Amino acid sequence: MTAEISPDPWGALDELLGVEVAEPVDEGIGPMAFYGRCSTEDNQDPQTSHAWQLGNAHKFVEPLGGSTVREFFDIGHSRSVPWERRPDASRLLAALKDPNRGWNAVVVGEGTRCWFGNQFSLIAPRFEAYGVDLWVPELGGKFDPRNPSHKMLMSVLGGMSESERQHVQARVRAAMDAQVINEGRYQGGRPPYGYQVIDSGPHPNPRKAAEGYRLRVLTLDEYAADVVRRIFNAYLDGRGDRAIANELNRLGIPCPSAHRREQNRHRLADGWQASAVRAILDNPRYTGYAFFGRWTKQEVLLDPEDISAGHAVRFRRSAPDRVVRSRKPAHPAIVSVETFTEAALRRRSRAAGGLAASRKLERGTKRALKHVYALRGRVHCGHCNRRMEGTPRQSRIYYRCSARTLVPSSPLLKDHPKNVYVPEAAVLEPLNEWIGGLFHRDNRDATVAALLASQGAVPEEQARQVLQKRLSDAETRLRRLTDAIAAGADPAAFVESINEAQAQRETARAELQNAQPPDALNEAEIHAVIDYLGDVGRTINRAEPEDLRALYESLNLEMTYLHEEDSMYATIRPGRRDCAGVRGGNRTQVRNIPARDACSCDEPYVRSMAKRQHVA
Numbered sequence: 024m025t026a027e028i029s030p031d032p033w034g035a036l037d038e039l040l041g042v043e044v045a046e047p048v049d050e051g052i053g054p055m056a057f058y059g060r061c062s063t064e065d066n067q068d069p070q071t072s073h074a075w076q077l078g079n080a081h082k083f084v085e086p087l088g089g090s091t092v093r094e095f096f097d098i099g100h101s102r103s104v105p106w107e108r109r110p111d112a113s114r115l116l117a118a119l120k121d122p123n124r125g126w127n128a129v130v131v132g133e134g135t136r137c138w139f140g141n142q143f144s145l146i147a148p149r150f151e152a153y154g155v156d157l158w159v160p161e162l163g164g165k166f167d168p169r170n171p172s173h174k175m176l177m178s179v180l181g182g183m184s185e186s187e188r189q190h191v192q193a194r195v196r197a198a199m200d201a202q203v204i205n206e207g208r209y210q211g212g213r214p215p216y217g218y219q220v221i222d223s224g225p226h227p228n229p230r231k232a233a234e235g236y237r238l239r240v241l242t243l244d245e246y247a248a249d250v251v252r253r254i255f256n257a258y259l260d261g262r263g264d265r266a267i268a269n270e271l272n273r274l275g276i277p278c279p280s281a282h283r284r285e286q287n288r289h290r291l292a293d294g295w296q297a298s299a300v301r302a303i304l305d306n307p308r309y310t311g312y313a314f315f316g317r318w319t320k321q322e323v324l325l326d327p328e329d330i331s332a333g334h335a336v337r338f339r340r341s342a343p344d345r346v347v348r349s350r351k352p353a354h355p356a357i358v359s360v361e362t363f364t365e366a367a368l369r370r371r372s373r374a375a376g377g378l379a380a381s382r383k384l385e386r387g388t389k390r391a392l393k394h395v396y397a398l399r400g401r402v403h404c405g406h407c408n409r410r411m412e413g414t415p416r417q418s419r420i421y422y423r424c425s426a427r428t429l430v431p432s433s434p435l436l437k438d439h440p441k442n443v444y445v446p447e448a449a450v451l452e453p454l455n456e457w458i459g460g461l462f463h464r465d466n467r468d469a470t471v472a473a474l475l476a477s478q479g480a481v482p483e484e485q486a487r488q489v490l491q492k493r494l495s496d497a498e499t500r501l502r503r504l505t506d507a508i509a510a511g512a513d514p515a516a517f518v519e520s521i522n523e524a525q526a527q528r529e530t531a532r533a534e535l536q537n538a539q540p541p542d543a544l545n546e547a548e549i550h551a552v553i554d555y556l557g558d559v560g561r562t563i564n565r566a567e568p569e570d571l572r573a574l575y576e577s578l579n580l581e582m583t584y585l586h587e588e589d590s591m592y593a594t595i596r597p598g599r600r601d602c603a604g605v606r607g608g609n610r611t612q613v614r615n616i617p618a619r620d621a622c623s624c625d626e627p628y629v630r631s632m633a634k635r636q637h638v639a
Contacts, residue, residue: 051088076132207353294430311356405585494531
C-alpha cells in the first residue's frame with residue numbers, strides 16, 4: 024500500500040510537525056518601522072543580533088498584516104544611553120515629525136534591548152503625539168497609553184533591563200578581579216611604557232580558544248625599561264617631574280607616544296611632559312605585580328537638572344578598596360617593590376607640604392573653580408594649536424597660551440611669543456552677535472541650508488573604509504590558512520601566520536568599534552537640533568557665564584586666535600542632544616571676529632592691557 028501524495032507537501036509537513044501557519048490578512052497593521060539595538064558588550068556580533076531581533080519583529084506583526092519598510096538599528100550604544108543620544112534612535116524620533124514618512128507604527132524585537140529604566144515613559148508620549156503606534160512583543164500587541172497595566176508592565180521591563188545590566192557588570196568585574204588576584208592575568212588595554220604585549224598561547228577558556236582567542240602577557244621592552252629605571256632613580260635623587268622630563272628631552276630619548284606610535288595614536292609624540300613622568304612614577308605595575316581597577320568608568324549625569332538627558336561615562340580614580348593586586352608576580356619587574364614604595368612615600372610627603380601643586384602628585388579631586396569661564400576649552404592658539412587656559416587678572420578674565428609649557432625641543436618655540444593673551448570681554452560681544460544672527464528666525468533657513476551644504480565626504484568615513492579593508496584582508500588571510508590546514512597541510516607550519524592574522528583581525532575590529540561613525544544630519548534633524556537649542560538670542564541676551572558656557576557646548580563652538588592678524592576665527596558644529604559635535608563636521612561659515620585688546624607679548628603680563636590697549 025502506497026501513501027497518497029498530498030497536493031500540498033508543505034502543508035502536510037507543517038501538520039506533522041504541529042506548526043501553525045498564520046493566514047494572510049487582507050487589511051492589517053500596514054507599513055511599519057523597526058527599531059533594535061546591539062551594544063559592544065554583547066557576545067553576539069551586530070549582524071546576528073540584528074537578524075534575530077528583526078526576525079522576532081516579523082513573527083510578531085506579519086500575522087497581523089504588518090510589514091517593515093524602514094529599519095533603525097543602533098550598534099555599540101549601551102541601553103542606558105537615552106534615545107536622543109543614540110544615532111538611529113534619534114533619527115527615528117526626528118522622522119516622527121515627517122508626515123510623509125511612509126509608516127505609522129514602530130515594532131521592536133525585544134523591549135528590554137530598547138528601553139532602560141524610565142526611558143519608555145519619556146518617549147512614549149512623543150509617539151502618541153504624532154499618531155505612531157508602538158508594538159512591543161512583551162505586551163503581546165501595541166502599547167495602549169490608556170491602559171494602566173501596559174504602563175506598569177513597561178515600567179517593570181525597564182527596571183528589569185536596568186537590573187540585568189548591573190548584574191552583568193558586577194559579575195564581569197568580580198570575574199576579572201579573581202583572574203588578576205589568583206592568576207595575575209593581563210586584562211588588556213595599552214601596556215605601560217617599558218612593557219610590550221606578546222602571545223602566550225591559547226586562551227584558557229576552551230570556547231574562546233576554539234574561536235581563535237590567544238592569551239596575552241606583558242614582557243619587557245628593554246630600551247624603555249632602562250628609561251623607567253632612570254626616571255625612578257632621578258626622582259629619588261631629588262629631581263622633580265618637570266626637571267626629569269626636560270632632561271629626557273635634552274638627551275633625545277623618545278617619549279612613550281614616539282617610542283611606540285601604534286600604541287599611543289592619541290598623543291602628539293612631541294616630547295616628554297611632566298604628566299608622563301608622573302604617570303610612570305604612580306604606576307605600581309612596574310613592581311612586577313598585576314594591578315587592576317586603579318581607574319574605573321563612572322556614569323555621571325550630563326545635567327543634574329535634567330535627569331532625562333542621561334549619563335556620560337568618565338574615567339575616575341577608584342577608591343582604594345576597589346583596587347586588586349595579584350598574589351604573586353605576574354610579569355618581569357622593572358623596579359623593586361622597595362624602590363617604588365620609597366618613591367611613593369616621597370611623593371606623599373611632598374603632597375603634605377602644602378605646595379600649590381601638591382594635589383597633582385596624588386591625582387586627587389580638582390578643587391572647585393572660583394571663576395566661571397564662558398569660553399573654557401574652546402579657544403585655541405593659532406601658532407601652536409593648543410587650547411588656551413583661562414586665567415583671571417584683577418576683575419577681568421583672559422585666555423593665555425604660554426610658551427614655557429611647550430616641550431623644550433619643540434620647533435614651535437622658535438617663533439612663539441612667551442605669552443599670548445586674549446581678554447574674554449573683547450570676544451564675547453561680537454561672538455554672541457554673530458551666533459544670535461545665525462539662529463534668528465529670519466536667517467534660520469539660510470543657516471540650515473549652510474549646514475546641509477557643509478556635509479560632504481568626511482575623514483572619519485575614509486578612516487572606517489581603511490579599517491574595513493584591513494579587517495577584510497585579515498579575515499581573508501585567516502580563511503586561506505584555515506583552508507590550507509583543512510586540505511591536509513601541517514598545522515604547525517602555520518602557527519605564527521595564524522597568530523599574526525588573528526592579531527591583525529582583532530586589532531582592526533577593536534579600532535573599528537572605537538572609530539566614530541559618520542553621522543550626517545538631514546534637514547528635519549537639523550531643525551530638530553535648533554528646536555532643542557531653543558531661543559538662542561534670548562539665551563545670549565541673559566549673558567550669564569553659566570548659560571553662555573552651556574550654549575557654546577551645545578553648539579560645539581571652537582575658536583582660533585591668530586595674534587599676527589589680531590583676529591579670532593569661530594566655528595560651530597551643532598550636534599544632537601548629547602551636545603557632541605556632528606561627526607564629520609557640519610560647519611557653518613567661519614566668521615572673522617576682531618579680538619580687541621588681544622595681545623602677544625614677551626612679558627608674563629602687560630599692565631597696559633587693563634586699559635584696553637593693544638600691545639604689538
